[in-house]
Amino acid sequence: MKSQLLEIFQRRHACHLFQADRCISAEDSNFILEAGRLSPSSFGLEQWKFVVLSSQHQKLALQAACFQQPQVGTSSVIVVILAKLADLHPDSEYLRRLMAREYPGDALEAALKNYRSFHAATDIKAWSENQCHIAAANMMTAAAGIGIDSCAIGGFNPAEVIRLLDIDPARYYPSLIMPFGYCAHAPGEKQRLALEELVEYR
Amino acid sequence: MKSQLLEIFQRRHACHLFQADRCISAEDSNFILEAGRLSPSSFGLEQWKFVVLSSQHQKLALQAACFQQPQVGTSSVIVVILAKLADLHPDSEYLRRLMAREYPGDALEAALKNYRSFHAATDIKAWSENQCHIAAANMMTAAAGIGIDSCAIGGFNPAEVIRLLDIDPARYYPSLIMPFGYCAHAPGEKQRLALEELVEYR
Secondary structure: OHHHHHHHHHHOOEOOOEOOOOOOOHHHHHHHHHHHHOOOOHHHOOOEEEEEEOOHHHHHHHHHHOOOOHHHHOOOEEEEEEEEOHHHOOOOHHHHHHHHHHOOOOHHHHHHHHHHHHHHHOOHHHHHHHHHHHHHHHHHHHHHHOOOEEOOEOOOOHHHHHHHHOOOOOOEEEEEEEEEEOEOOOOOOOOOOOHHHHEEEO | OHHHHHHHHHHOOEOOOEOOOOOOOHHHHHHHHHHHHOOOOHHHOOOEEEEEEOOHHHHHHHHHHOOOOHHHHOOOEEEEEEEEOHHHOOOOHHHHHHHHHHOOOOHHHHHHHHHHHHHHHOOHHHHHHHHHHHHHHHHHHHHHHOOOEEOOEOOOOHHHHHHHHOOOOOOEEEEEEEEEEOEOOOOOOOOOOOHHHHEEEO
16 A cells, blocks of 8 residues: 555646546546545544535636636636634534534533633634645545546635635635646656655654 | 545544554654655645654653643654744745746746745745645555554644754744554544535535
8 A cells, every 4th residue: 555655645746737628527526525524623623615616617717816827727626625714613503513523422511611712712714724734635635546636726816716606704714726637737747855854853 | 546545534533542562663654754745735845844753751741742642652653743934935045945946947036026925925834834734634644544543633832842842933833743653442433524514516
């Protein structure tokens, strides 16, 4: 499994242009979403929501909000990862429901009290977006594992994406735009710092 | 590959106590670090640094900074993921070097100018930490792929971790503490929202 996983991590690359005429099957896009769904998250709160777009009209509108990056409009399917905001408030129905799942029975009230302090002391948007990046990583790995290319896009106009998707900005913040498809170009050479520069043994 | 990857994502769980007497081989921990190294990052800037700890003395000191969570002290090896800060400043040597790798030759100056605006408008710590979560996800996937358990810990006293690791806080911020090892308990039942609640098709 080691060499197969390394091969997947090596193969995954940022695709800057997709073959616009090649589509991902519904089964494959479900598999990618499932990898996102199974991801770990802080307090098990699944801070992400996945909005899936596949019409040409929507892709081009989103491309305009992504400074016209052509991988958006040429992709087969786009997953917009929204970071939950209001649902993470200690008084929300969502929060109580998910905390009750992690801390059943008598443990719940103490966990909620602890979470209330955490919430008050935390930049909730930043923390929620952190978790979205975990789900994004797993979706990219899943896609690469079945030969589907991707590109995680953080460079977009959030206000424009909020408007296009008609999102309640108190409830969700667009964290990443993830086009998937079959890449139209060969991957560039993977450039990474050597492990020696990246890792410090103490 | 689909069923093998799903099996890995299903198998990965947050381990709350490791078998303290079982060690990870150097080869396996290198494989996990390599998965982190190959991760994608915004602008290709590899915003992470990995500090690896494995002495019992260090693990227990770190456990104290993690509100005594026992998976820290019982793990075989701990990777502390530091989010780069000062290195991401447009004037840093690191930044110029990595941008020159992505934008060779004449493209560099325009890319640096663009990056300078981005840097001024961005919460750099939050953005850097986002990328660290991508690397963390890939390390957990790699570990699970070879039967090694993990637990991503965001709940720690950052000032205490900075002190323990003797980090320059202008240069790095501790983003995640990742203990790895062989879990001492069976995984709990994986609880996730159904895809129907998580995904919205537009």
